[in-house]
Amino acid sequence: MTLTDSQLAQVMLDWQEKKQQLDNLEKQISEAVMLRKKTFITGNVQAKYVSGRREFDYETSGRAASIEMIQQCTTTYQTTDWQKVCEAVQVPEDIIEQFTSTSEVVDWNKVCDESKIEAIVKSQGNASVKISIKE
Numbered sequence: 600m601t602l603t604d605s606q607l608a609q610v611m612l613d614w615q616e617k618k619q620q621l622d623n624l625e626k627q628i629s630e631a632v633m634l635r636k637k638t639f640i641t642g643n644v645q646a647k648y649v650s651g652r653r654e655f656d657y658e659t660s661g662r663a664a665s666i667e668m669i670q671q672c673t674t675t676y677q678t679t680d681w682q683k684v685c686e687a688v689q690v691p692e693d694i695i696e697q698f699t700s701t702s703e704v705v706d707w708n709k710v711c712d713e714s715k716i717e718a719i720v721k722s723q724g725n726a727s728v729k730i731s732i733k734e
Contacts, residue, residue, distance in 0.1 A: 629728040636726070643733045651724030657707035664714035672709040677701050 602610060632639050632646045639646045661669070680698040687694045711718045 625730055628730055632728045633726060645731050645733055647729045647731070649727045649729065651726045653720050653724070654722040655708075655718035656721040657711050657718045658705070660716050660718045661705070661707040661710035661714070663716055664710045668714050669705060669710055672706045672713065673703050674706065675701060675703050 628646050632648050636648055636650070638648045678700055679695060680700075683698045684695055708718075710716070
C-alpha cells in the first residue's frame, strides 16, 4: 500500500502520539517497579527489576578470618621467565631456578564464604527496570 503525502503525514503524527503515550506508560511502570524493588509479570509483559551491579571488597572483610582459613584459601604459583632462560647459554637446572619465582594468591572471596564473613560492598550500580513482552 502506497501512502499519499497527506496520509504519510497523518500516520507519522499518529505514531508520535502513540509513542508519547507508550513512553508515559513505560515511565509509570518503571517507577512503580523501582518502588517495589522486584520483577513484576502480568500476562506476557515483564518489567524486570535489576538492582545494579555490586562490587565487593573481599580482602578487607576476609582479613577477619583465621590465619588457618586464609592459608587454606591461598594458592602458591611458581613461574619461570623463559625468555631469560633462553637467553642463557645452555640451560642447566640452576640457571632455570635463578629465574623462577614463587607467588601466593589468596582467594579472598573463598575466605569470606567459608568463614561466613559478609563482604563489604565497595560500589553499587544504579538500579534499573527493563520492560519487555515475552512471546
